[in-house]
Amino acid sequence: MQLEYFLLLAAALFCIGIYGLVTSRNAIRVLMSIELLLNAVNLNLLAFSNYLDPAGIKGQVFGVFVITIAAAESAVGLAIVLSIYRNRDTVDMEQFNLLKW
């Protein structure tokens, strides 16, 4: 078990998250992809904290904060999606293009 593996795993997770963020048409899945990104970040933070700073473990504190903020953000995000859904009766991302050209 080395630091690099964790970092590579986190990077792969980040890439998957980006892919989902950009390609998915469902707004909920976009929010889920954002969670994936945040998890990838958390993985990074914890890995660095374990391998490079085992005494101070500042990374773990950051991780706790990130989880908190992620929860708050998905709450707000879901609320936004809900309010859009109420207005437009859909969660298809391709329908929200008021600014086209």
Next chain:
Amino acid sequence: SLMGMFLTLLWSPGMIRLTGPRPAGYVNLLTTVLGFLHCLLAFPAVWHQPPLLINVLWLDVANLQLTIPIEISALTIGAAMLVTGLNVLAQIYAIGYLEMDWGWARFFAFLALFEAGMCALVLCNSLFFSYIVLEILTLGTYLLVGFWLNQSLVVTGARDAFLTKRVGDLFLLMGVLALYPLAGTWDFTVLGEWAQTTELAPATATLLGLALIAGPMGKCAQFPLHLWLDEAMEGPAPSTILRNSVVVATGAWVLIRLEPVLALSPVALNTMIAIGAVTAIGGTLISIAQIDIKRSLSYTVSAYMGLIFIAVATHHTAAALLLILSHALAQGLLTMSTGSIILNTITQDLTLMGGLWSRRPISGICFLVGVAGLIGLPPLGGFWALNKLASGLWETHPWLVPVLLLVNGLTAVSMMREFGLIFAGQPTQMTERSPENGWLVTLPMMVLMGLTLHLPLILQRLELLPSWAALNKDVALLLLWSSAMGCFIGGLLYVGQRVSKPIQLPLPGLQALFANDMYTPQLYRSTIVFGVASLSRIVDWFDRFIIDGVVNLVGFASLISGEALRYSNTGQGQFYLLTITLASVAIAFLVGWTFLSPFPLLP
């Protein structure tokens, strides 16, 4: 210097513009008479005196000093006298002729401009200022030919007169400008001395000579720049008097003053002889084939200017000057007489005229005297001028004498034809009721007839005629014979009633060729005009499409790129995210590149 000051008074008519049509004419006539009287008074004062030179500084910049040299000699005062005298007569004539016209102020102002210009030309002794005056006269011709500007033929005629003379003048300008570095002066007298001693490369001398010829060639209506004089016959008749007699002689005057410079190049002299001979023979032949009374005379003018070209090219400047004098008087008289016919016969078509001798004796006699004064018929002026030229040619260029005789004879034929068609035969519908004109038209005509008749006497008093012993009798006899033959043939064909009119030549093509001025308009149109027009169209197209197009292309490209690039704003939030991600990766890669290569993160 006092004299010079007075002579500048001649400029004053050009300033006068009065509101009513008639006073303009009277005032102009008055100033012209004053100018003429002044010349008359000045002439005895300068006779047998050395030329008096006055220099007036015009411009002094850097190392170029432009002075206006004025030469006051018997020759220049005599020429000014001729100019002002013919102007007096033409203006009296015009007062009668333009009775029914409103444009007196304009007309007389133009005439005054001409008079002033010609006096300035003959008095000034510098090539540069001669050129300036020639250009002013070109503009004057444009204005005067275009006097009745609501007629379309007048407009085209004025245009051609201006452009054709401008072309010649521009070549003259090239010559004038090329002469300065060579000679360092534009003063005719100094130029003459320079030409005696200089040793110029033959090519330079040839080009210089050809350029200097080109100006007078356009001015004197020489082949191939002769069409303008034909079309300038659209102008009012009184101005035609001046044009036929004096204005075309302005080019010849410059040519005579330039004779020492032209003598540097034998090629230029031969060109002049060729141009002169071609124009003289062609002009007379064309004039025989014309049916327009004024145009028939105008080609004779071209022919006589051609003779002057020959005279200058063979160094007979004195003969050329004498020829200008006699031709001016005789041609002025002829034009006045035909103008008087046109004024109340309305038509200018020779084929519609006839039988005027019994009713218009004065015009007829004037015409005959004009003819006699023009061709070599002793004892009138034309004979002495042509005789002087012919006997000069006899010694140096004998092969040119037949040309002279031929031109003389053909002119006689042409003139007798015109006389026969106008005055002899039965009256036609157009000439059934044709009274003699009022005194304003007839008086100047008769005075000019008197002058033409007295010219030999005047010349004798001034001791300009050769003595009987010095006369080359063979040449004189030949000249007399050619004139007599010409008059006889012309008279037999046209005054006599044996031959049916209109006469058809056995070769109708040849007749049409001369009647149509050797198709010169078509020639111009298919060569120069076509070339310039095509070139202008190409340049215009190039400017419109290539030059403008390149600049417009820049604008168009930015427009198109804006139009095309706006599609990158897809309106999809996820697309923006993708762009942001890709851009961040790209930036990170670029920034990180320098760190990555020397310090690899991974082992």
